């Protein structure tokens with residue numbers, strides 16, 4: 001499913017009306033009716049409800065007038081509150097209809113808002129601002145939004161909660177906290193990314209009669225099962241371990257031995273034929289939880305961390321790997337930088353760089369340049385802070401426009417970027433997929449190491465870096481969601497996510 005920006009939505013509306021000839025009033029009528037239908041579906045009866053519809057002066061308010069008209073047909077207690085009578089031309093068509101039908105329409109003022117505090121509304125429709133929100137909210141708008149949020153009513157937002165920026169999902173001053181948001185054609189970025197997604201409540205996407213053929217060149221999509229290639233999950237009866245690829249993992253240190261265990265356990269659990277773990281000897285004390293299927297190549301370390309001299313002894317192994325994982329739990333130091341540069345200068349294996357590999361990259365201009373010119377597939381898996389370090393920006397900037405940040409990283413390094421967060425973004429610099437599965441039970445040290453192991457395994461099994469990244473992000477979070485059916489969120493461990501891959505893979509295959 002596509003995800004739109006406000007300008008793409010406007011262009012779609014423009015084409016529908018100007019090129020195809022669908023009148024804008026028809027689109028507004030359809031939009032308002034869709035919202036009404038959703039409300040009607042949610043309540044057994046509406047005639048005993050007190051309903052308020054708050055309408056702005058733009059077309060979002062126009063949708064609100066349509067909703068109010070339909071509601072007034074089935075409920076005697078519908079009140080419309082209008083911020084400004086100077087509404088758009090299309091909205092005016094529907095405002096005039098309301099007036100002719102003698103629906104209760106009032107211009108909102110501070111006094112009126114204050115008097116509403118003694119009234120109780122069961123349902124409130126928020127049609128104040130949609131994709132046209134152009135500045136931070138203040139004054140009467142702010143007070144009205146605070147009133148709506150404190151009202152205890154069941155709140156429907158039309159298109160997007162008023163106050164949420166549809167392009168960045170940020171809160172502009174304040175925002176309506178809806179129970180349900182009915183959006184049109186396709187969801188907007190503000191409906192999908194956080195914090196906007198939180199304010200939306202449940203998001204319902206409705207068709208308002210815009211022909212599919214005019215919706216072109218949309219590069220951002222929600223990651224769904226249909227976007228995934230599972231063909232390589234089929235195993236030929238006469239296949240052998242060599243058919244499922246060799247993963248090499250450079251990970252771990254005396255300080256973070258578990259990162260190496262989680263990453264390599266995840267790789268073998270998700271199907272690769274062989275998994276080799278190159279880790280400092282000093283990290284082995286912790287390895288009793290390591291799956292016995294993993295081949296360990298203990299490396300001579302330096303004060304508990306990986307050393308360049310120890311690493312180069314494994315060069316001949318590296319040449320045999322189908323994919324190399326670099327970074328989980330290595331710590332950041334000069335040795336790690338030297339090793340990364342050595343790999344990038346001397347090998348051409350598909351590489352997945354995570355954690356300390358990324359931190360090393362951010363502070364090494366040489367490694368950055370080599371990576372950009374590295375002639376094999378690359379996947380970078382930063383979380384927001386790691387992405388900020390790579391880009392040399394504040395983490396707030398990444399949070400404000402994560403799609404831009406991920407796209408920039410992918411383009412700069414000609415790599416696949418997996419920008420990890422509550423909504424993970426996967427991009428090759430052109431197409432963008434947003435993962436909407438997963439839960440805060442995954443917010444625990446080690447979850448990222450597990451994801452890296454899965455990506456490595458998928459590449460080893462023959463998937464392209466992009467396909468592997470999409471598939472792995474999906475399975476990783478699906479596994480955590482399935483765990484939630486039996487476990488409390490707090491108790492989910494990254495190791496459980498590894499064990500849960502079995503159910504996740506089966507659920508994906510079975511559909």
Ligand SMILES: NC(=O)C1=CN([C@@H]2O[C@H](COP(=O)(O)OP(=O)(O)OC[C@H]3O[C@@H](n4cnc5c(N)ncnc54)[C@H](OP(=O)(O)O)[C@@H]3O)[C@@H](O)[C@H]2O)[C@@H](O)CC1
Nearest residue numbers: 013027028031058059060129130131132133134135136159
């Ligand atoms: N054919 C179509 O287009 C369809 C559109 N549809 C619907 O239209 C919606 C988009 O409508 P829209 O473009 O009129 O923008 P909308 O969100 O109503 O707000 C703009 C108004 O608010 C004002 N304003 C903004 N921020 C403000 C602030 N902080 N504080 C105060 N004022 C502020 C802004 O003022 P200005 O920036 O011009 O000063 C302007 O007056 C869309 O979300 C969907 O619901 C559907 O019917 C389907 C067909």
Ligand SMILES: Nc1ncnc2c1ncn2[C@@H]1O[C@H](COP(=O)(O)OP(=O)(O)O)[C@@H](O)[C@H]1O
Nearest residue numbers: 420421422438439440442443445446447448449
């Ligand atoms: N609230 C959340 N909702 C969904 N997924 C989450 C949430 N918090 C974390 N995750 C996922 O958990 C993983 C955490 O990775 P990362 O931050 O690298 O952790 P670590 O480095 O400690 O292993 C990512 O895949 C991320 O998408």
Ligand SMILES: [K+]
Nearest residue numbers: 129158160162
């Ligand atoms: K709204």
